[in-house]
Amino acid sequence: xxxxxxxxxxxxxxxxxxxxxxxxxxxxxxxxxxxxxxxxxxxxxxxxxxxxxxxxxxxxxxxxxxxxxxxxxxxxxxxxxxxxxxxxxxxxxxxxxxxxxxxxxxxxxxxxxxxxxxxx
Amino acid sequence: xxxxxxxxxxxxxxxxxxxxxxxxxxxxxxxxxxxxxxxxxxxxxxxxxxxxxxxxxxxxxxxxxxxxxxxxxxxxxxxxxxxxxxxxxxxxxxxxxxxxxxxxxxxxxxxxxxxxxxxxxxxxxxxxxxxxxxxxxxxxxxxxxxxxxxxxxxxxxxxxxxxxxxxxxxxxxxxxxxxxxxxxxxxxxxxxxxxxxxxxxxxxxxxxxxxxxxxxxxxxxxxxxxxxxxxxxxxxxxxxxxxxxxxxxxxxxxxxxxxxxxxxxxxxxxxxxxxxxxxxxxxxxxxxxxxxxxxxxxxxxxxxxxxxxxxxxxxxxxxxxxxxxxxxxxxxxxxxxxxx
Numbered sequence: 001x002x003x004x005x006x007x008x009x010x011x012x013x014x015x016x017x018x019x020x021x022x023x024x025x026x027x028x029x030x031x032x033x034x035x036x037x038x039x040x041x042x043x044x045x046x047x048x049x050x051x052x053x054x055x056x057x058x059x060x061x062x063x064x065x066x067x068x069x070x071x072x073x074x075x076x077x078x079x080x081x082x083x084x085x086x087x088x089x090x091x092x093x094x095x096x097x098x099x100x101x102x103x104x105x106x107x108x109x110x111x112x113x114x115x116x117x118x119x120x
Numbered sequence: 121x122x123x124x125x126x127x128x129x130x131x132x133x134x135x136x137x138x139x140x141x142x143x144x145x146x147x148x149x150x151x152x153x154x155x156x157x158x159x160x161x162x163x164x165x166x167x168x169x170x171x172x173x174x175x176x177x178x179x180x181x182x183x184x185x186x187x188x189x190x191x192x193x194x195x196x197x198x199x200x201x202x203x204x205x206x207x208x209x210x211x212x213x214x215x216x217x218x219x220x221x222x223x224x225x226x227x228x229x230x231x232x233x234x235x236x237x238x239x240x241x242x243x244x245x246x247x248x249x250x251x252x253x254x255x256x257x258x259x260x261x262x263x264x265x266x267x268x269x270x271x272x273x274x275x276x277x278x279x280x281x282x283x284x285x286x287x288x289x290x291x292x293x294x295x296x297x298x299x300x301x302x303x304x305x306x307x308x309x310x311x312x313x314x315x316x317x318x319x320x321x322x323x324x325x326x327x328x329x330x331x332x333x334x335x336x337x338x339x340x341x342x343x344x345x346x347x348x349x350x351x352x353x354x355x356x357x358x359x360x361x362x363x364x365x366x367x368x369x370x371x372x373x374x375x376x377x378x379x380x381x382x383x384x385x386x387x388x389x390x391x392x393x394x395x396x397x398x399x400x401x402x403x404x405x406x407x408x409x410x411x412x413x414x415x416x417x418x419x420x421x422x423x424x425x426x427x428x429x430x431x432x433x434x435x436x437x438x439x440x441x442x443x444x445x446x447x448x449x450x451x452x453x454x455x456x457x458x459x460x
Contacts, residue, residue, distance in 0.1 A: 037397070
């Protein structure tokens with residue numbers, strides 16, 4: 001698994017061979033407030049870079065997580081269906097959202113230090 | 121942009137790691153431990169809110185006749201020591217603000233929404249009502265929840281429901297905005313620390329405006345700017361029970377006509393079973409009757425999506441179709457309160 005990288009739209013991803021794991025950053029969960037519903041994509045669904053993949057409803061507002069690169073969903077974190085609050089408590093660990101097969105590698109996300117500067 | 125107004129408890133909020141929100145020109149706590157946790161403190165135990173941003177105005181009882189001409193409820197026959205929820209109406213019968221009055225032997229305390237404070241003050245002055253604005257010389261703390269009265273009885277004498285009392289230090293009433301029992305306590309800034317020290321030593325958790333909003337929505341209570349506005353009458357907002365003023369008041373002709381004809385826009389409560397929240401401004405249809413969501417959020421107790429929507433006229437079906445960011449989502453009108 002590679003080091004996590006972050007997008008300006010506040011997703012994180014890490015790569016392991018041809019599989020990408022995607023979630024949202026701790027900063028993003030903090031801004032959203034309590035997450036109450038998560039709508040995940042179906043396994044097999046294809047996304048192009050920048051497509052909306054996941055919808056996150058929180059008490060404060062609604063947000064979407066976007067595909068960091070072209071990919072096809074291979075696994076979703078089903079635990080989020082019944083325990084969406086895991087994204088609040090562990091956004092970069094147990095709160096991961098989807099795993100996908102990379103179709104077009106575009107590993108241009110920010111390393112944490114750069115992302116930290118971006119959000120500050 | 122001018123600097124935000126700060127609550128007298130601002131330092132306390134910072135010390136307690138509040139996340140702040142700009143609200144009606146004030147910087148106020150949105151949450152401390154998270155909205156859902158704070159919601160739960162109030163539903164199951166007790167919590168306290170700093171609502172010092174709300175407007176507080178003293179009016180002498182000699183002004184009651186004039187005041188009565190501006191509100192839809194009967195304040196003239198209100199007993200001393202009683203609280204009253206009412207609405208200032210404009211000439212169209214629509215809401216200028218919804219407010220609470222605490223009536224004492226010689227004067228009334230008027231508590232209005234922060235966003236409407238200057239509007240209410242101007243309105244009272246325009247109608248030659250003498251007022252004394254005490255918003256910034258006092259604080260207002262709401263202690264709410266099923267255990268709140270038992271706890272507060274160690275500190276204050278507990279009045280009957282919807283009653284108000286005062287002693288040398290505290291002016292307070294058994295009122296609130298959460299659907300739970302509790303007190304709303306006004307105190308001069310000199311004595312605020314005593315109250316906060318009591319709440320802190322009693323381990324009452326502070327709660328933010330985020331929880332205040334989910335609590336009031338779940339308790340089926342309207343919020344000005346959403347369920348009530350200068351384009352919505354109390355009748356349209358389902359608040360006919362507040363119209364107890366038998367004499368003429370500003371806009372009473374419009375309100376009486378709406379009561380008689382039933383021909384007006386109408387606010388309804390709804391639930392959605394799927395995992396979508398219909399937020400403010402979402403378009404909705406009940407059959408052919410169009411409407412718009414005024415407030416929508418997640419109910420932590422019902423664990424589902426709830427809200428209010430304003431329809432152009434009385435819908436003929438309870439089945440709803442929301443257009444949530446281009447996706448059609450089903451919901452239904454409910455007639456009872458969200459919480460039984």
